[in-house]
Amino acid sequence: MENNQSTEQPTKRHKVEGPQKHIVAFVMSLALTIIAFAAVAAGEINTTFVYIILVTMAVIQVFVQMSFWMHLKDKGHLYPIIGIVAGVFVVFTMVIMAEYWVWW
Amino acid sequence: MSAHGHADGHLPHDPEKATLEGRNKILGFWLFLGAETVLFGTLFSAYLALRHNVLDGPHPAELFQLPMVFAATMILLTSSLTSVFAVQALHHHKVKAMINWLIVTIVLGLGFLGLEIYEFYHYVQEGHGFTTSAFSSSFYTLVGFHGAHVAFGVLWIGLLIGQIFKKGLTVVTAPKIYVSAIYWHFIDVVWVFIFTVVYLMGKVG
Numbered sequence: 039m040e041n042n043q044s045t046e047q048p049t050k051r052h053k054v055e056g057p058q059k060h061i062v063a064f065v066m067s068l069a070l071t072i073i074a075f076a077a078v079a080a081g082e083i084n085t086t087f088v089y090i091i092l093v094t095m096a097v098i099q100v101f102v103q104m105s106f107w108m109h110l111k112d113k114g115h116l117y118p119i120i121g122i123v124a125g126v127f128v129v130f131t132m133v134i135m136a137e138y139w140v141w142w
Numbered sequence: 143m144s145a146h147g148h149a150d151g152h153l154p155h156d157p158e159k160a161t162l163e164g165r166n167k168i169l170g171f172w173l174f175l176g177a178e179t180v181l182f183g184t185l186f187s188a189y190l191a192l193r194h195n196v197l198d199g200p201h202p203a204e205l206f207q208l209p210m211v212f213a214a215t216m217i218l219l220t221s222s223l224t225s226v227f228a229v230q231a232l233h234h235h236k237v238k239a240m241i242n243w244l245i246v247t248i249v250l251g252l253g254f255l256g257l258e259i260y261e262f263y264h265y266v267q268e269g270h271g272f273t274t275s276a277f278s279s280s281f282y283t284l285v286g287f288h289g290a291h292v293a294f295g296v297l298w299i300g301l302l303i304g305q306i307f308k309k310g311l312t313v314v315t316a317p318k319i320y321v322s323a324i325y326w327h328f329i330d331v332v333w334v335f336i337f338t339v340v341y342l343m344g345k346v347g
Contacts, residue, residue, distance in 0.1 A: 057230060064223045071219065071337075075212055078342045088346050096338040100331050107226045107327045114159075118172035125176035129183030136187035 063106040070099040153235050157316035164317035171321045175328050182332050185284040186339060192276040193344065199274035202281075202344030205265060211341045214257045215333065218292075221250035222330040225323045232319055237311045240319070244303055247326065251296040258289045281340065288336055291329050298322055 074095040077088050105111040110119055154160040158168065193202060228243035262282070272282050299322050302315075309315055 057227065060223060060226045060230070064219070067219055067222075071212075071215055071334075074338060074342055075208060078345050079208060085346055089343065092338050092342050092346075096334050099334050103222065103327060103331055103334075107222060108324055108331075117169055121169075121173045121176035122179060125179030125183070128180045129186070132180075132183050132187040133190060136191040140191040 059106055063102050066102050067099050070095045070102075153311065153313070153316070156233060157235075157311065157313050158232070158320035160313045160316075164313060164320075167317045167321060168324075171324060175324070178328065182284075182287070182335075185280070185287055186335065189280040189284045189340065192280040195276035196278075197275040199278055200268055200270050202277065202340075203347050205268065205270055206341050206345055207261075208341070208345060210257065210261060211337055214254055214261075215337050217250050217254045217257065218330050218333050221247045221254070222327050224250065225326045229320060229323045232311065232316060235311065237306065240311070241303055241306060244299055244319075248296050248299055248303075251292055251299075251326075255289060255292055255296070258285070258292075262286075285336060285340065288329070288332055291332070295322070295326050295329055299326070 074092050077083065077091045077095075104122075109115065110122075158164050196202075224243050225247045228240050228247065231237075231240035231243055270278050272279055302318055302322055305318070306315055311319075
């Protein structure tokens with residue numbers, strides 16, 4: 039057990055994942071965040087249009103982060119995807135209800 | 143020489159997925175995150191339904207300060223990147239680097255919490271207490287619940303670092319690190335919706 043820390047010789051058979059794709063995901067998240075904040079800070083833009091920009095940026099960012107950082111795009115993640123999509127489906131119905139039906 | 147030799151005391155390549163227990167832990171945690179999604183969804187729904195009911199309290203648009211929210215967002219986004227670096231170090235069996243990245247993650251998490259506490263304190267000074275209006279109650283419940291998740295994550299990852307020092311990186315401890323990183327990313331994902339729905343949409347009106 040002592041040599042757990044010294045197994046750093048990767049063989050050619052196993053591809054070593056580099057930090058590149060995670061940095062790309064970070065830069066994308068950064069850009070999407072800045073676009074969202076800029077759309078609000080700019081002001082003077084049609085409110086509905088800003089809402090559409092905000093929701094689009096958030097959904098793309100969450101998709102990027104879940105794919106790369108939470109490894110959902112890796113193989114063997116079918117059941118995790120089913121689990122999280124089931125949760126998102128319930129949330130979607132609740133949010134529609136809260137936003138459009140509560141004060142109807 | 144071969145890094146595939148599990149029998150000689152070396153860790154397998156993906157130590158978090160090397161045992162059935164580890165794989166089950168990850169699957170179970172994803173199902174838990176599905177439930178967490180619903181939990182936050184209820185709080186978002188309550189906030190969406192109640193955000194216009196401000197009574198005599200301040201409106202979202204006059205309350206929120208975008209620079210501070212942007213700073214908090216940057217801190218949490220960066221901490222998500224450092225926690226994925228920790229998982230990469232775990233895959234490369236670099237225990238020291240892994241612990242260092244986890245510590246950076248914790249420090250950034252504490253920075254986020256500090257900013258949030260300051261923000262809440264500031265709001266209360268402005269007459270935006272928990273019981274001021276339906277808007278304020280649903281706001282503090284939603285954002286505070288997220289903050290509680292950050293605080294729990296900081297505590298959890300802190301304890302895991304202690305366990306790594308004690309037991310080293312093994313097929314038992316690796317799934318715990320992996321799952322805590324997934325949890326941390328999930329917190330960041332929830333924050334994406336909080337800064338979008340609560341702060342930015344609140345600012346637009």
